[in-house]
Amino acid sequence: QVQLVESGGGLVKPGGSLRVSCAASGFTFSDYYMTWIRQAPGKGLQWVSSISTSGSTIYYADSVKGRFTISRDNAKNSLYLQMNSLRAEDTALYYCARQIAGGVDIWGQGTMVTVSS
Amino acid sequence: QSVLTQPPSVSAAPGQKVTISCSGSSSNIGNNYVSWYQQLPGAAPKLLIYDNNKRPSGIPDRFSGSKSGTSATLGITGLQTGDEADYYCGTWDSSLSAGVFGGGTKLTVL
Numbered sequence: 001q002v003q004l005v006e007s008g009g010g011l012v013k014p015g016g017s018l019r020v021s022c023a024a025s026g027f028t029f030s031d032y033y034m035t036w037i038r039q040a041p042g043k044g045l046q047w048v049s050s051i052s053t054s055g056s057t058i059y060y061a062d063s064v065k066g067r068f069t070i071s072r073d074n075a076k077n078s079l080y081l082q083m084n085s086l087r088a089e090d091t092a093l094y095y096c097a098r099q100i101a102g103g104v105d106i107w108g109q110g111t112m113v114t115v116s117s
Numbered sequence: 118q119s120v121l122t123q124p125p126s127v128s129a130a131p132g133q134k135v136t137i138s139c140s141g142s143s144s145n146i147g148n149n150y151v152s153w154y155q156q157l158p159g160a161a162p163k164l165l166i167y168d169n170n171k172r173p174s175g176i177p178d179r180f181s182g183s184k185s186g187t188s189a190t191l192g193i194t195g196l197q198t199g200d201e202a203d204y205y206c207g208t209w210d211s212s213l214s215a216g217v218f219g220g221g222t223k224l225t226v227l
Contacts, residue, residue: 035216044119045154045162045205047216061215095161102168103152103207107161 002026002106004096009111016086020111022079022096027106030054030074033099036081038092039110046092049081050099064090086115120145121206123219130227133196137222139189139206145217149209151189153182156203156221165204166191196226 008020022034036048049070050059058070069082079096091114098106122140129135139151153166164173166182169189181192189206206219 037216044203044221045156045207045218047207047218050216059214059216062213100167102150102171103164103166104154104162105164105167105173107163109161 002098004098004106004108006094006096006108006111009094009113011114011116012086013117014087014115016115017082017084018086018113019080019082020094020113021081022108024077024079024096024098027098029072029077034072034079035097035099035104036070036079037095037097037104037107038090038113039095040089040092043092048094051079083113086113088115091115119220120210120213120217121208121219123204123206123222125220126223126225128225128227129196131196131198134192134194135196135224136193137191137204137206137224139191139219141187141189141208141217143187144212145187145208145210146184146189147187148211151182151184151206151208153180153189153191154205154207155200156205158202162205193224198226200224201226 003025005023035050051070067085071080093110095110096108097104150168154162156162169184170182179194203221205221210217
Protein backbone atom coordinates (compact mmCIF):
# COMPACT_ATOMS: atom_id res chain seq x y z
CA GLN A 1 0.00 0.00 0.00
CA VAL A 2 0.99 3.63 -0.41
CA GLN A 3 3.16 4.55 2.55
CA LEU A 4 5.56 7.20 3.81
CA VAL A 5 7.80 6.44 6.78
CA GLU A 6 9.89 9.15 8.40
CA SER A 7 12.99 8.57 10.49
CA GLY A 8 15.93 10.41 11.97
CA GLY A 9 14.25 12.65 14.50
CA GLY A 10 15.69 13.19 17.96
CA LEU A 11 17.04 15.62 20.53
CA VAL A 12 19.57 18.18 19.34
CA LYS A 13 21.13 21.23 20.97
CA PRO A 14 20.44 24.75 19.67
CA GLY A 15 22.77 25.48 16.78
CA GLY A 16 23.09 21.80 15.98
CA SER A 17 22.20 19.81 12.88
CA LEU A 18 19.98 16.88 12.06
CA ARG A 19 18.89 15.06 8.91
CA VAL A 20 15.45 13.48 8.75
CA SER A 21 14.52 10.99 6.06
CA CYS A 22 11.35 9.65 4.48
CA ALA A 23 11.04 6.27 2.78
CA ALA A 24 8.28 6.01 0.20
CA SER A 25 6.64 2.82 -1.01
CA GLY A 26 3.60 1.68 -2.95
CA PHE A 27 3.74 4.36 -5.66
CA THR A 28 6.08 5.74 -8.31
CA PHE A 29 8.02 8.17 -6.13
CA SER A 30 9.66 9.98 -9.04
CA ASP A 31 6.24 11.04 -10.42
CA TYR A 32 5.37 13.27 -7.45
CA TYR A 33 6.41 16.52 -5.86
CA MET A 34 7.16 15.91 -2.19
CA THR A 35 6.74 18.17 0.81
CA TRP A 36 7.79 18.52 4.44
CA ILE A 37 5.22 19.92 6.87
CA ARG A 38 5.77 20.38 10.59
CA GLN A 39 3.60 20.75 13.66
CA ALA A 40 4.91 22.19 16.91
CA PRO A 41 3.46 20.62 20.07
CA GLY A 42 -0.13 21.76 20.52
CA LYS A 43 0.07 24.02 17.45
CA GLY A 44 -1.16 24.01 13.86
CA LEU A 45 0.36 22.82 10.62
CA GLN A 46 3.25 24.73 9.07
CA TRP A 47 4.46 24.09 5.52
CA VAL A 48 8.28 23.81 5.47
CA SER A 49 9.53 22.91 1.99
CA SER A 50 8.61 21.26 -1.31
CA ILE A 51 10.70 19.68 -4.07
CA SER A 52 9.83 18.87 -7.68
CA THR A 53 9.97 15.42 -9.22
CA SER A 54 13.54 15.82 -10.46
CA GLY A 55 14.71 18.01 -7.61
CA SER A 56 15.34 20.95 -9.91
CA THR A 57 12.67 23.17 -8.32
CA ILE A 58 12.65 23.76 -4.58
CA TYR A 59 10.67 26.03 -2.28
CA TYR A 60 11.23 26.92 1.37
CA ALA A 61 9.31 28.73 4.07
CA ASP A 62 11.01 31.99 5.03
CA SER A 63 11.47 30.67 8.57
CA VAL A 64 13.83 27.91 7.38
CA LYS A 65 15.39 29.43 4.27
CA GLY A 66 19.18 29.30 4.42
CA ARG A 67 19.15 26.75 7.25
CA PHE A 68 17.24 23.76 5.86
CA THR A 69 17.90 21.84 2.65
CA ILE A 70 15.41 19.49 1.03
CA SER A 71 16.60 16.77 -1.34
CA ARG A 72 15.46 13.50 -2.83
CA ASP A 73 16.92 10.31 -4.24
CA ASN A 74 14.49 8.84 -6.75
CA ALA A 75 16.58 5.68 -7.11
CA LYS A 76 16.11 5.04 -3.38
CA ASN A 77 12.52 6.34 -3.18
CA SER A 78 13.65 8.66 -0.43
CA LEU A 79 13.13 12.26 0.65
CA TYR A 80 15.44 14.12 3.01
CA LEU A 81 15.51 17.30 5.07
CA GLN A 82 18.89 18.52 6.27
CA MET A 83 18.38 20.93 9.15
CA ASN A 84 21.25 23.16 10.28
CA SER A 85 21.51 25.98 12.83
CA LEU A 86 18.52 24.53 14.66
CA ARG A 87 16.54 26.74 17.02
CA ALA A 88 14.11 26.01 19.83
CA GLU A 89 11.26 27.12 17.57
CA ASP A 90 12.11 24.32 15.13
CA THR A 91 10.89 21.81 17.72
CA ALA A 92 8.05 19.96 16.01
CA LEU A 93 6.73 16.76 14.54
CA TYR A 94 7.98 16.67 10.94
CA TYR A 95 5.68 15.07 8.40
CA CYS A 96 6.73 13.83 4.98
CA ALA A 97 3.90 14.23 2.48
CA ARG A 98 3.05 13.48 -1.15
CA GLN A 99 2.01 16.55 -3.09
CA ILE A 100 -0.69 16.52 -5.74
CA ALA A 101 -1.83 19.52 -7.76
CA GLY A 102 -4.52 20.61 -5.36
CA GLY A 103 -3.32 19.35 -1.99
CA VAL A 104 -1.32 16.82 -0.01
CA ASP A 105 -2.84 13.39 -0.34
CA ILE A 106 -0.54 11.07 1.60
CA TRP A 107 1.07 11.83 4.98
CA GLY A 108 3.58 9.89 7.02
CA GLN A 109 3.24 9.45 10.77
CA GLY A 110 5.94 12.03 11.45
CA THR A 111 9.29 12.13 13.20
CA MET A 112 9.80 14.30 16.28
CA VAL A 113 12.60 16.84 16.37
CA THR A 114 13.34 18.48 19.72
CA VAL A 115 15.79 21.36 19.95
CA SER A 116 16.83 21.93 23.55
CA SER A 117 19.94 22.36 25.63
CA GLN B 118 -0.22 34.48 12.73
CA SER B 119 -1.47 32.27 9.89
CA VAL B 120 -1.82 33.54 6.32
CA LEU B 121 -5.23 31.87 6.10
CA THR B 122 -7.85 32.69 8.73
CA GLN B 123 -10.09 30.05 10.28
CA PRO B 124 -12.37 30.24 13.33
CA PRO B 125 -10.64 28.62 16.33
CA SER B 126 -13.63 26.46 17.14
CA VAL B 127 -17.08 25.41 15.97
CA SER B 128 -19.65 23.12 17.54
CA ALA B 129 -22.92 21.44 16.65
CA ALA B 130 -25.11 18.55 17.75
CA PRO B 131 -24.94 15.05 16.28
CA GLY B 132 -26.82 14.81 13.02
CA GLN B 133 -26.59 18.53 12.38
CA LYS B 134 -24.56 20.43 9.77
CA VAL B 135 -21.56 22.67 10.36
CA THR B 136 -19.47 24.89 8.12
CA ILE B 137 -15.87 26.00 8.63
CA SER B 138 -14.61 29.08 6.85
CA CYS B 139 -11.14 29.84 5.53
CA SER B 140 -10.30 33.38 4.47
CA GLY B 141 -7.30 34.44 2.45
CA SER B 142 -6.31 36.80 -0.33
CA SER B 143 -5.89 37.00 -4.08
CA SER B 144 -2.33 35.65 -3.84
CA ASN B 145 -3.44 32.42 -2.22
CA ILE B 146 -7.09 31.27 -2.18
CA GLY B 147 -8.08 33.70 -4.91
CA ASN B 148 -5.82 32.10 -7.49
CA ASN B 149 -4.99 28.61 -6.26
CA TYR B 150 -6.73 25.39 -5.31
CA VAL B 151 -7.82 24.92 -1.70
CA SER B 152 -7.54 21.67 0.23
CA TRP B 153 -8.95 20.62 3.60
CA TYR B 154 -7.51 18.22 6.18
CA GLN B 155 -8.91 16.40 9.20
CA GLN B 156 -6.61 15.66 12.11
CA LEU B 157 -8.00 13.30 14.72
CA PRO B 158 -6.37 13.41 18.17
CA GLY B 159 -2.92 11.84 18.08
CA ALA B 160 -3.05 11.10 14.35
CA ALA B 161 -1.51 12.51 11.18
CA PRO B 162 -3.69 14.81 9.08
CA LYS B 163 -5.87 13.23 6.41
CA LEU B 164 -6.91 14.82 3.12
CA LEU B 165 -10.66 15.49 3.00
CA ILE B 166 -11.03 17.86 0.04
CA TYR B 167 -8.66 18.82 -2.78
CA ASP B 168 -8.99 21.09 -5.82
CA ASN B 169 -11.53 23.19 -3.85
CA ASN B 170 -14.33 20.63 -3.93
CA LYS B 171 -13.12 17.13 -4.84
CA ARG B 172 -13.21 14.23 -2.40
CA PRO B 173 -10.52 11.53 -2.42
CA SER B 174 -11.66 7.95 -2.65
CA GLY B 175 -13.08 6.80 0.67
CA ILE B 176 -14.17 10.22 1.95
CA PRO B 177 -17.94 10.21 2.47
CA ASP B 178 -20.11 12.75 0.69
CA ARG B 179 -21.04 14.22 4.09
CA PHE B 180 -17.89 16.31 3.54
CA SER B 181 -17.99 19.05 0.90
CA GLY B 182 -15.87 21.99 -0.14
CA SER B 183 -16.52 25.23 -1.94
CA LYS B 184 -14.65 28.37 -2.87
CA SER B 185 -15.77 31.88 -3.69
CA GLY B 186 -13.29 34.66 -4.37
CA THR B 187 -10.73 34.70 -1.59
CA SER B 188 -12.66 32.47 0.81
CA ALA B 189 -13.33 28.76 1.06
CA THR B 190 -15.73 26.70 3.12
CA LEU B 191 -15.78 23.13 4.40
CA GLY B 192 -19.20 21.68 5.07
CA ILE B 193 -19.95 18.61 7.14
CA THR B 194 -23.46 17.18 7.31
CA GLY B 195 -24.89 14.41 9.49
CA LEU B 196 -22.35 15.13 12.23
CA GLN B 197 -21.01 12.16 14.16
CA THR B 198 -19.01 12.07 17.38
CA GLY B 199 -16.19 10.57 15.34
CA ASP B 200 -15.96 13.84 13.39
CA GLU B 201 -14.53 15.60 16.45
CA ALA B 202 -11.14 16.73 15.24
CA ASP B 203 -9.05 19.67 14.13
CA TYR B 204 -9.68 20.84 10.57
CA TYR B 205 -7.17 22.78 8.46
CA CYS B 206 -7.42 24.55 5.12
CA GLY B 207 -4.37 24.86 2.90
CA THR B 208 -3.30 26.30 -0.41
CA TRP B 209 -0.34 27.75 -2.29
CA ASP B 210 0.58 31.42 -1.98
CA SER B 211 1.90 32.73 -5.30
CA SER B 212 3.41 35.87 -3.76
CA LEU B 213 5.27 33.98 -1.05
CA SER B 214 6.05 31.00 -3.32
CA ALA B 215 5.17 28.89 -0.34
CA GLY B 216 2.47 26.61 0.95
CA VAL B 217 0.18 28.09 3.58
CA PHE B 218 -2.29 26.68 6.10
CA GLY B 219 -5.01 28.11 8.25
CA GLY B 220 -4.57 28.07 12.00
CA GLY B 221 -7.00 25.18 12.36
CA THR B 222 -10.55 24.82 13.67
CA LYS B 223 -11.48 22.49 16.50
CA LEU B 224 -14.84 20.83 15.85
CA THR B 225 -16.83 19.72 18.88
CA VAL B 226 -19.86 17.50 18.37
CA LEU B 227 -21.99 18.18 21.42
